[in-house]
Amino acid sequence: MSLASLAPLVDAAAVGDPQEGVPLALYLAVSGGLFLLGLLGVLTRRNPLLLFLAVELLLNSANLALVGFSRYWNVTDGHVFALVVMVVAAAEVVIGLGLVVAVFRQRLALDVDQMSSMKG
């Protein structure tokens, strides 16, 4: 197999195709794209609020892949784990935003580079 094997996929996505549904590979491509965007945000953002937004993108891309594979294998497990991931995301946001508010009340700058007092 080579990179050229993606070509039929791209052709199939063109308008006027006899195929009806959407193959798993396209969902995985979207999921990967969202993950890359989130990773870029996490690595380059310095405002903790914007950093959490990028983490939400990462978690959402994982959810999309989970649900996509769940459809592919015709099982419910992926949906279950997607819901668990959402619960973890909610918990993470609650604690993270609590930390942001606590840091802000200490009159510190909202910058993750500044919060370095626990650095070894």
Place this chain on the structure above:
Amino acid sequence: MGERIVFTIAAASALSFGTLVVTLKEPFRATVALIGTLLSVAVLFLLLAAPFVAAIQVIVYAGAIVVLFLFVIAYLGERPIVEIGDRLGRYQAFAWLAVIGLAIQGFVVLATTQLPGVRDDPKQVGDIGSPEAIGRSFIDDYIVAFEATSLALLVAAVGAVMLAKRAVKSEGGR
């Protein structure tokens, strides 16, 4: 055909709103862009025969979590943010390096995968996305994970209360 059109629109809007999330400078606008991404992904969930997950995505994510973000942004509000130097700015090239490297890896994996039927029309699925099926799966197979998530939520709630209490004390409050 219709499914393909809806998928194309939803995927394009998810990715473009995601780009806005990581490029907009203002937290408020980035959060509103995140709502667009979340709703687009919810549409993709609907296409993937996952109506319950899509509903929870809209209610919990686009509802509760985004509102929490907006509330905190409004609370921090207009207070001036101290401008400091960009100490780690010179390392940003490594971030781009990591992202591009991962993109190439993902592309190669997706292009060369031997998974049967990954590029074909999806097969018909049974009842996998209804609340009943998900509830049965939770109770029958994943009861430990289910209880663990409830514990995680409890710990998060208690932790948030503790953080808020300490913050109030440090301000000379009650």
